[in-house]
Amino acid sequence: MRSRLAIAGRELAGLRREKTIVLAIAIQLFVAAFSSFLVVGLVTLYSPAAAGGAVDVGVGVSGNASGALAPAVAEGDARTVEQFSDREAALRAFDRGEVDAVLHGAENPEGNISVTAYAPTDDFRTTLVVVQLKDALQTAERQQRAALSHRLTRQPVPVPEDAGGNPYYGFTYTVLVPLLVFLPVFISGSVAADSVSEELERGTFELLRVAPLSVGQILDGKALAAAALAPAQAAAWLALLAANGTHVANPIAILALVTGATALVVGAGAGLAVATGERRSAQLLYSLGVVAAFGAMTALPENPANAVAKLAIGSPTQTTTFVVVLTLGGGLSAYALVRTAADRIAG
Numbered sequence: 001m002r003s004r005l006a007i008a009g010r011e012l013a014g015l016r017r018e019k020t021i022v023l024a025i026a027i028q029l030f031v032a033a034f035s036s037f038l039v040v041g042l043v044t045l046y047s048p049a050a051a052g053g054a055v056d057v058g059v060g061v062s063g064n065a066s067g068a069l070a071p072a073v074a075e076g077d078a079r080t081v082e083q084f085s086d087r088e089a090a091l092r093a094f095d096r097g098e099v100d101a102v103l104h105g106a107e108n109p110e111g112n113i114s115v116t117a118y119a120p121t122d123d124f125r126t127t128l129v130v131v132q133l134k135d136a137l138q139t140a141e142r143q144q145r146a147a148l149s150h151r152l153t154r155q156p157v158p159v160p161e162d163a164g165g166n167p168y169y170g171f172t173y174t175v176l177v178p179l180l181v182f183l184p185v186f187i188s189g190s191v192a193a194d195s196v197s198e199e200l201e202r203g204t205f206e207l208l209r210v211a212p213l214s215v216g217q218i219l220d221g222k223a224l225a226a227a228a229l230a231p232a233q234a235a236a237w238l239a240l241l242a243a244n245g246t247h248v249a250n251p252i253a254i255l256a257l258v259t260g261a262t263a264l265v266v267g268a269g270a271g272l273a274v275a276t277g278e279r280r281s282a283q284l285l286y287s288l289g290v291v292a293a294f295g296a297m298t299a300l301p302e303n304p305a306n307a308v309a310k311l312a313i314g315s316p317t318q319t320t321t322f323v324v325v326l327t328l329g330g331g332l333s334a335y336a337l338v339r340t341a342a343d344r345i346a347g
Helices: 001-017 019-033 035-046 046-056 066-074 087-095 126-147 168-204 204-209 217-245 252-278 279-297 306-311 318-346
Strands: 057-062 081-083 103-109 113-120
Touching: 001 035, 001 204, 035 057, 057 066, 057 087, 066 081, 066 103, 066 113, 066 126, 087 103, 087 113, 087 126, 103 126, 113 126, 168 217, 168 279, 168 306, 217 252, 252 306, 306 318
Parallel strands: 057 081, 057 103
Antiparallel strands: 103 113
């Protein structure tokens, strides 16, 4: 065990020279330390409608359906409406900056309305304007459905009412916390792949075996250093979030999930390094594999990111507990298999 700890200490000392890893950790530290401040700006990108009445979007309305569109536009707290006699007059006001967007509505004899929207491009306000236009058009659609409901021959399935919710709350627990928790996991796997493949490329892997150490023991030391990074960072980030007023429930369960995921990716990174023996190939395969695996897991109804969000909010289910146990057990088992296989191949 002492030899494994010696290798782990050597790896951790060497990480200080890796500028990319140090920079990645520094960025995560900055986000976690100033989360309560940054979340205000980040949530606006995540959900521009969260700006509410802080941003006023002026919308010009024209066409023979302007009478139906104008009330829908005016219904929003963050929108003002101005009606124009024709499309050309509205577009001239748009070009002069008097309005931020234009909606031209044309109603056909059957009562259906066709709407053409004009919004700025390559502008800081583009996202906010588009979101407000989308909301206005959805409101107009609901109003038209209600006005034409007498034409229905049978009642359709009712649309559920909007449950609302706080976008800051949703962003913090469904985006920010999982992001801070899983970024160290991905970095740890990259560190393992880089460390093992670099030793193999330089030929210093064989020097470590002169100690004498087995391949498995060397991998244990390197994996221990890489795997220690993620839970330690995750614990620090959760503590910083709590210090910034973001309460995170079930931290022990979250760290258990992080530990299992770290063991899984560290094993994958080390295994790819042993299999390829080349730094560039190992990093490329690891990066592609992690992206593909994470993308595939997002299709699951209860993926690790969802589990972290539920744990952080304080509403875990039995499925969430199962995901934690499965990830922890599966990660440790996967690393044990990789270690055994590497010991046999290189031994």
